[in-house]
Amino acid sequence: MSIKVMSMVFDRYPSGGxxxxxxxxxxxxxxxxxxxxxxxxxxxxxxxxxSRSSVQRQIRRMVATxxxxxxxxxTGRPGVTxxxxxxxxxxxxxxxxAPETGVNLTPLGDEPPAEVIHTGVNLTPLxxxxxxxxxxxxxxxxxxxxxxxxxxxxxEPSMNHTPLPPGGGTTxxxxxxxxxxxxxxxxxxxxxxxxxxxxTALQQTxxxxxxxxxxxxxxxxxxxxxxxxFATWLRNERWRDExxxxxxxAGPWHETRRGIDAKARELGIAAWDEAAFNLGGGxxxxxxxxxxxxxxxxxxxxxxx
Numbered sequence: 148m149s150i151k152v153m154s155m156v157f158d159r160y161p162s163g164g165x166x167x168x169x170x171x172x173x174x175x176x177x178x179x180x181x182x183x184x185x186x187x188x189x190x191x192x193x194x195x196x197x198s199r200s201s202v203q204r205q206i207r208r209m210v211a212t213x214x215x216x217x218x219x220x221x222t223g224r225p226g227v228t229x230x231x232x233x234x235x236x237x238x239x240x241x242x243x244x245a246p247e248t249g250v251n252l253t254p255l256g257d258e259p260p261a262e263v264i265h266t267g268v269n270l271t272p273l274x275x276x277x278x279x280x281x282x283x284x285x286x287x288x289x290x291x292x293x294x295x296x297x298x299x300x301x302x303e304p305s306m307n308h309t310p311l312p313p314g315g316g317t318t319x320x321x322x323x324x325x326x327x328x329x330x331x332x333x334x335x336x337x338x339x340x341x342x343x344x345x346x347t348a349l350q351q352t353x354x355x356x357x358x359x360x361x362x363x364x365x366x367x368x369x370x371x372x373x374x375x376x377f378a379t380w381l382r383n384e385r386w387r388d389e390x391x392x393x394x395x396x397a398g399p400w401h402e403t404r405r406g407i408d409a410k411a412r413e414l415g416i417a418a419w420d421e422a423a424f425n426l427g428g429g430x431x432x433x434x435x436x437x438x439x440x441x442x443x444x445x446x447x448x449x450x451x452x
Contacts, residue, residue, distance in 0.1 A: 181233030322422035336377035356386035
């Protein structure tokens with residue numbers, strides 16, 4: 148590094164902008180007499196934060212104007228680069244000699260330097276963006292001639308924002324939930340129900356399915372331990388399950404609720420309306436049981452008190 152040559156570049160280099168910055172990078176590699184300049188183009192691009200093509204174009208201009216003299220050409224072997232020296236007359240305090248007649252000095256355009264990304268030690272130049280494309284942190288937005296494509300903003304789990312139906316599905320939940328054996332996660336079940344928006348006919352199908360399934364062996368085993376949550380039941384459309392035969396109750400039918408409900412179906416009596424009872428508008432289960440007893444007796448069955 149030559150502080151002397153760098154100071155001369157600051158004071159006397161004829162051009163400004165990125166070309167002067169490149170001249171400073173050259174001086175950083177030079178000896179005090181302006182010799183021994185052989186950095187790679189990649190190294191100069193890194194130091195000046197420009198693209199390779201910008202650096203190469205500026206070096207050609209420096210050579211064409213005579214400020215930079217190429218004294219050795221790279222052979223293509225790894226590690227072998229072009230070698231330059233700064234014009235000796237300029238180093239001695241004079242001006243750069245005028246170029247010979249016929250030398251084509253193509254002026255540099257006023258195009259801005261290539262944008263670069265800072266990634267620690269290495270500075271990688273960005274490619275020239277497409278016309279009408281704006282690059283932002285959250286995605287790419289094209290103008291009216293293109294399209295808009297947004298990348299995901301985060302890696303958080305997506306949430307279901309399905310809008311609630313404008314009508315339907317807003318009634319009937321309480322009645323079905325009250326007769327469903329598992330009352331866990333009511334709010335989750337209600338959201339699922341509202342998005343499903345069952346019609347009146349489907350609600351009746353669900354009710355019948357629940358009444359049948361609550362007497363199944365799986366749902367009555369271990370006090371209903373294997374009854375799924377109502378939200379799960381709705382999501383899996385369990386009302387479509389084929390009804391299973393109900394295992395006969397052990398002992399007289401009138402001693403268990405499962406037996407009473409099975410006998411009511413056998414006699415053509417509608418199932419006990421637990422929802423109506425909970426809302427104060429229907430008979431209690433003992434009253435329902437008594438009705439089944441009387442119907443069974445009328446059918447000629449002996450029922451013990």
